[in-house]
Amino acid sequence: MKKQDTLYQLLFTALSLYLIFLMLRYPALSLEYASTGLTLWFTKMVPTLLPFMILSGIMIRMNLTERFVGLLHPLLHRIYGTSRNGSYTIIMGFLCGFPMGARIVGELYEQHKLSREESALLLSFCNNIGPIYFLSYVVPTLGIDRPGRPFLLMYGIPLLYGFLLMRIRPWMTRKVSSCENHPEARSLQARQPGSCSLLAAIDASVMSGLTGIARLGGYMVFFNLLTIVFQPFQHVNTNILNIYRCLLEITSGIDCSGRSINYAILILLPFGGFSCIAQTYSMIRQTDLSLRPYVYHKTVQTAVTAACYLLLYLHC
Numbered sequence: 001m002k003k004q005d006t007l008y009q010l011l012f013t014a015l016s017l018y019l020i021f022l023m024l025r026y027p028a029l030s031l032e033y034a035s036t037g038l039t040l041w042f043t044k045m046v047p048t049l050l051p052f053m054i055l056s057g058i059m060i061r062m063n064l065t066e067r068f069v070g071l072l073h074p075l076l077h078r079i080y081g082t083s084r085n086g087s088y089t090i091i092m093g094f095l096c097g098f099p100m101g102a103r104i105v106g107e108l109y110e111q112h113k114l115s116r117e118e119s120a121l122l123l124s125f126c127n128n129i130g131p132i133y134f135l136s137y138v139v140p141t142l143g144i145d146r147p148g149r150p151f152l153l154m155y156g157i158p159l160l161y162g163f164l165l166m167r168i169r170p171w172m173t174r175k176v177s178s179c180e181n182h183p184e185a186r187s188l189q190a191r192q193p194g195s196c197s198l199l200a201a202i203d204a205s206v207m208s209g210l211t212g213i214a215r216l217g218g219y220m221v222f223f224n225l226l227t228i229v230f231q232p233f234q235h236v237n238t239n240i241l242n243i244y245r246c247l248l249e250i251t252s253g254i255d256c257s258g259r260s261i262n263y264a265i266l267i268l269l270p271f272g273g274f275s276c277i278a279q280t281y282s283m284i285r286q287t288d289l290s291l292r293p294y295v296y297h298k299t300v301q302t303a304v305t306a307a308c309y310l311l312l313y314l315h316c
Contacts (some may be wrong), residue, residue, distance in 0.1 A: 022228045030228060037224030040251050041217040048132060050213050052096040053103065057205030060107050062198065080166045082122070085113045089122045090162075094155065097130015098276060102283035102294075103212060109287050119289055124297035125162035127280060129154065129250075129269050138269070141254050142262045150266055153308055157270065161301055215282045223249040223275035227256075243268075249275040263309055271302040 023030040059065050066084040069076070069091060076087040085108050093101030102123060109119040129138070134154060139147045226248050230236055242261050246253030250273040254265055277298075281291050 019226075019229070022231060023225075026228060026231055029231060030225060033225045033227050034221050036252055036255070037221040037249065038217065040224075040255065041220045044133070044137065044251060045216055045220070046213055048097070048130070049100065049216070050209050052092075052100055053209035053212055054202075054205045056092055056096070056100065056104055057107065057208050058198075058201045060104075060111060060113070061201040061204060065108070065113070079163060082166070083114065083118060086118050086122055089114070089126050093122070093126030094128065094159075095131070097133050098127055098272060099216070099279045099283050100130075101127030102280040106284040106287055106289070109284075109289065116289070119287075120293060121162075121166055123280075123284070123289060123294050124165060125158040125301070127294070128158055129272065131155070134269075137251075138254060138265070141258065142265060143259045144262070149312070153266075153305060154269060157301055157304055157308070161297070161304070165297070212283070216279050219275050219278050219282070220249060220251070223273070223278070224252045227252070239264075247271075247273050249273055263313070267302065267306045267309055270305050271298050 059068060065088040066073075069084055069087040072091060073082075073084050073087040076082055076090055077084075080086070080090065082090065089101065089104050089108065092104050105114065105119050105123045105126065108114040109116065114122070131151070134151065135147065138144075139150075144150060227245055230241055230244065239261050242253065242257035243264050245256050246261075246265055246268050250265075250268065253268075253273065257265060277291070277295060280294060284291070
């Protein structure tokens with residue numbers, strides 16, 4: 001066994017023992033944090049994500065995704081160089097919100113409807129906080145009177161980042177083409193499974209959606225519980241604790257912070273927190289797609305967002 005592996009094992013063993021001690025030391029607080037994560041999952045994520053998971057799963061299994069993007073694909077292909085299923089990923093990823101972008105990429109890649117190269121590039125910018133979540137939860141919680149500029153930065157930065165990323169690698173547009181005669185396109189089509197019947201697609205999509213949403217709930221409970229780590233250190237600044245909560249689990253972090261660290265929350269939204277990273281992993285774990293590039297691209301987008309807000313703050 002490598003020394004690095006041994007060090008990791010010792011570190012996580014110590015952290016686990018520390019968490020167990022804190023849960024026994026503060027049982028009521030542990031229950032409160034876990035309950036908060038479970039409540040937010042049930043009231044926010046299940047009603048907003050599960051229907052999209054099921055509907056998207058049905059469309060993928062019935063081979064309807066390419067028809068769905070018929071009108072917008074020519075424009076998206078011209079801008080991003082995507083295949084039809086790549087265009088579908090961009091549309092649904094931005095409309096449905098996190099972690100649907102990663103889920104759609106994972107499902108389409110598993111079904112051989114996206115190449116590995118296109119899947120990896122799409123994953124880097126199509127997995128974001130959803131506009132419904134942003135406008136219905138983030139904006140009122142933070143008390144933002146004029147959400148136009150934050151909304152534009154929230155979604156304009158990943159869209160522009162995706163454009164630059166896709167066009168910086170021009171070979172990508174040659175390998176993934178919507179042209180039926182293209183060798184890569186023919187190879188993908190040859191490996192695609194046949195279309196399911198409606199009832200079979202619904203049944204498979206419901207089961208897959210329930211499994212996926214249950215995993216997300218587990219991640220929300222676990223990462224929300226990690227808030228207890230700093231409980232023995234009461235002298236820690238409240239704003240630092242709130243930023244730590246947002247880095248762990250963005251929804252509960254926003255709920256706890258209220259309007260105390262608005263700029264920090266708006267900057268951290270593109271990153272999504274460690275819970276979001278773990279949830280993204282759960283969406284692509286059945287594939288050979290790597291999580292490391294995803295984390296790198298999210299970090300870069302967060303840094304760009306921070307720079308934009310700093311410029312706006314200095315300008316004002």
